[in-house]
Amino acid sequence: MNLLDQLNPQQREAVETTDGPLLILAGAGSGKTRVITYRIAYLIDYCGVPPGNILAVTFTNKAAEEMRNRVDALVHTSLLGRPWLSTFHSFCVRLLREDGSKIGLRRDFSIYDEDDQLSVVKACVRRLSLSERELPSRGVLSRISHAKNHSQSPEDFYQTATDPMGEKVALAYQMYNKVLRESNAVDFDDLLLEAVRLLSEDAETALKYNQRYRYLLVDEYQDTNRSQYQLIRLLTQTQQNVCVVGDEDQSIYSWRGADIRNILEFEKDYPQARIIRLEENYRSTQTILDAAAAVVSHNLYRKGKKLWTSRRGDEKVYFYEGMDGENESLFVADWIVKRRKQHPDEKIAILYRTNSQSRLYEESLRRYGLKYSLVGGFSFYERTEVKDLLAYLKAAANPQDSVNLLRIVNSPPRGIGEGTVKKLEELARAHNLSFWDALEQLLEDRLAAKLDDKLLSARAASALENFYSLMKELQALVADAKVPELLNAILERTEYSARLEEEASPESLARLENIEELLNAATDSMERGEGLTEFLDHAALVSDVDAYDEKTSITLMTLHSAKGLEFPVVFLAGLEEGLLPHNRSLLNEHSLEEERRLCYVGMTRAQDLLILTRARSRRHYGDRMPVLSRPSRFWSEIPEELLQDISPRIGRPATAAPAAIPGERFYEYEPSESPSDHNAMPLGARVRHPRFGYGTVLQREGVGDDVKLTVSFPGVGLKKLIEKYAGLERL
DNA sequence: GATTTACGCCTTTTT
DNA sequence: GGCGTAAATC
Numbered sequence: 001m002n003l004l005d006q007l008n009p010q011q012r013e014a015v016e017t018t019d020g021p022l023l024i025l026a027g028a029g030s031g032k033t034r035v036i037t038y039r040i041a042y043l044i045d046y047c048g049v050p051p052g053n054i055l056a057v058t059f060t061n062k063a064a065e066e067m068r069n070r071v072d073a074l075v076h077t078s079l080l081g082r083p084w085l086s087t088f089h090s091f092c093v094r095l096l097r098e099d100g101s102k103i104g105l106r107r108d109f110s111i112y113d114e115d116d117q118l119s120v121v122k123a124c125v126r127r128l129s130l131s132e133r134e135l136p137s138r139g140v141l142s143r144i145s146h147a148k149n150h151s152q153s154p155e156d157f158y159q160t161a162t163d164p165m166g167e168k169v170a171l172a173y174q175m176y177n178k179v180l181r182e183s184n185a186v187d188f189d190d191l192l193l194e195a196v197r198l199l200s201e202d203a204e205t206a207l208k209y210n211q212r213y214r215y216l217l218v219d220e221y222q223d224t225n226r227s228q229y230q231l232i233r234l235l236t237q238t239q240q241n242v243c244v245v246g247d248e249d250q251s252i253y254s255w256r257g258a259d260i261r262n263i264l265e266f267e268k269d270y271p272q273a274r275i276i277r278l279e280e281n282y283r284s285t286q287t288i289l290d291a292a293a294a295v296v297s298h299n300l301y302r303k304g305k306k307l308w309t310s311r312r313g314d315e316k317v318y319f320y321e322g323m324d325g326e327n328e329s330l331f332v333a334d335w336i337v338k339r340r341k342q343h344p345d346e347k348i349a350i351l352y353r354t355n356s357q358s359r360l361y362e363e364s365l366r367r368y369g370l371k372y373s374l375v376g377g378f379s380f381y382e383r384t385e386v387k388d389l390l391a392y393l394k395a396a397a398n399p400q401d402s403v404n405l406l407r408i409v410n411s412p413p414r415g416i417g418e419g420t421v422k423k424l425e426e427l428a429r430a431h432n433l434s435f436w437d438a439l440e441q442l443l444e445d446r447l448a449a450k451l452d453d454k455l456l457s458a459r460a461a462s463a464l465e466n467f468y469s470l471m472k473e474l475q476a477l478v479a480d481a482k483v484p485e486l487l488n489a490i491l492e493r494t495e496y497s498a499r500l501e502e503e504a505s506p507e508s509l510a511r512l513e514n515i516e517e518l519l520n521a522a523t524d525s526m527e528r529g530e531g532l533t534e535f536l537d538h539a540a541l542v543s544d545v546d547a548y549d550e551k552t553s554i555t556l557m558t559l560h561s562a563k564g565l566e567f568p569v570v571f572l573a574g575l576e577e578g579l580l581p582h583n584r585s586l587l588n589e590h591s592l593e594e595e596r597r598l599c600y601v602g603m604t605r606a607q608d609l610l611i612l613t614r615a616r617s618r619r620h621y622g623d624r625m626p627v628l629s630r631p632s633r634f635w636s637e638i639p640e641e642l643l644q645d646i647s648p649r650i651g652r653p654a655t656a657a658p659a660a661i662p663g664e665r666f667y668e669y670e671p672s673e674s675p676s677d678h679n680a681m682p683l684g685a686r687v688r689h690p691r692f693g694y695g696t697v698l699q700r701e702g703v704g705d706d707v708k709l710t711v712s713f714p715g716v717g718l719k720k721l722i723e724k725y726a727g728l729e730r731l
Numbered sequence: 732g733a734t735t736t737a738c739g740c741c742t743t744t745t746t
Numbered sequence: 747g748g749c750g751t752a753a754a755t756c
Contacts, residue, residue: 354742
């Protein structure tokens, strides 16, 4: 069978245009993955390109894996090697492990995840003698990450920061980078930044990779950020066989530095570029497509395109308005139960804006006895026991990795208390040593009796010695032991599992299972011929969507995670102002448009049926009273003739159980008028705050003592204040 | 010094 | 509603 016969004319053109820069504008469901994989197959089979000369980058391991499988099914030339398919991040890891030494990076560097990053920031804040209140670590970390996503150095950051915090954050940022370097560690963002640095500073390495990867393919180009863009530029210096695929309407990662200009200005960057549009959709019904198109057409900042399909839509887009969040989620569960009777194996997705929304759906689905799988939330590699064991491995592989060493120094408890740790940290700082080196130094000095006994009790000292010799032992094993052996050694020497077995609580048994699973993962990795470094890299670079199992029939996930996936039935939940679009994005039109794209992404996941739901009132985390909600503006952007209401009518008595939806529980509608408080600050009020000065009230939420105000203070910014405590003065 | 309690903040999205 | 840090208590 001819490869090209399975493509439409535009897809075919995209596959056959092998040389020179090519931009493929691929609408949702237009067969983008098919084009990329066929193109790879075509390059190998028809053009005789050695597979090793092809590099394709994606954003998730899942996408890379899927492409790998599909390419493998198309080409049978694995003897010639395989094309390199990976995520941006794993590609960078490989680059840096191979050639990072040229920019002063050691081969055995650790990769810090968000937890590790936060520990470093906390240490930095403490070292700056600031309290968590004065400089919250979370905020600092998010600003550091934001800076890195925009390729801003601490110095750049310092110069552009305008707020009073900026200076301190810049200092923390600088210190943070220093700590990372001293720990022989890089964070997620560094992987990209350092790869860019390597390719721009070392011409020889740049040439090597330019020659190796003569054909470059980039998926989800609209999501690339500054450093990913630079990376692509640096890899296409000697040749320009670069094919990027993207859709500006699905750009939903600008908060992570994704720059839509990369796609809009592709022709400027590569003047020879050809552009091909894929506008035939093979996924959804025309109705779903029309509804989604109607929403996204309200965006001003887009090139614009028209998707079409030959699939006729017989079913309208349904919508359901529940009394509250619980009712909304019960409706979904109930609907699924009924649907199951006709379509037992149909895949159904429940999509929402924020992870916190998943809780209601989990409860409802469980109540109805439905099995589901949840993407996001706590992933396997984030569990405490798994993180602990990984920390042992990381610390053994890279003793300079102070974060992970500190994580395990007293876990499981071995008598190295906070005080002892603090002393060691002080010693390390005083002599500019890493935690490990300080430990070594301390024990040596003690042996040489250079130390007065007051500094360290005999008990603490022997505990430290034990820990030291344990780590020494593990370090020695790193060189030639396999990962499962290493893990077993750790478990044995620390009595980690023995303790859990002894405890025998449900939680500890679950932990033991996780440990078992980690051992299995290590064995699998070993059988693939991987070493410790590869195993740890893998653990660091897996994402939530990677865990998405296509076989499970009900999937709960965020709209962000859902990108690139498709389902026969999609619920788009919580379509309310404040949720979608999210409150935080209402302040400027660019972020509002991104919310609209997010809505568009969600709608276009649906193949056959799309059901929009919302709650008329919703309880926000701690609030005593549910707050009345307004339907999302995106909702009203859908032409009415495409919609069909399947909600119960307001005020219908609970006793008149509607036959249409058996088992459904209806709630009496309680008009919860917020009692107006006469002392309250109304919207638009001019106020004075003891610290922030003069401002204007922009938003009121909650009632009574819980009233929260959003106040804009010129020169300070937006502040959320509890009215009762803010000490505001009305002017 | 360690465990308990209180308070405060939070939730946007994640490779 | 839940987590983490800071304060309070033994």
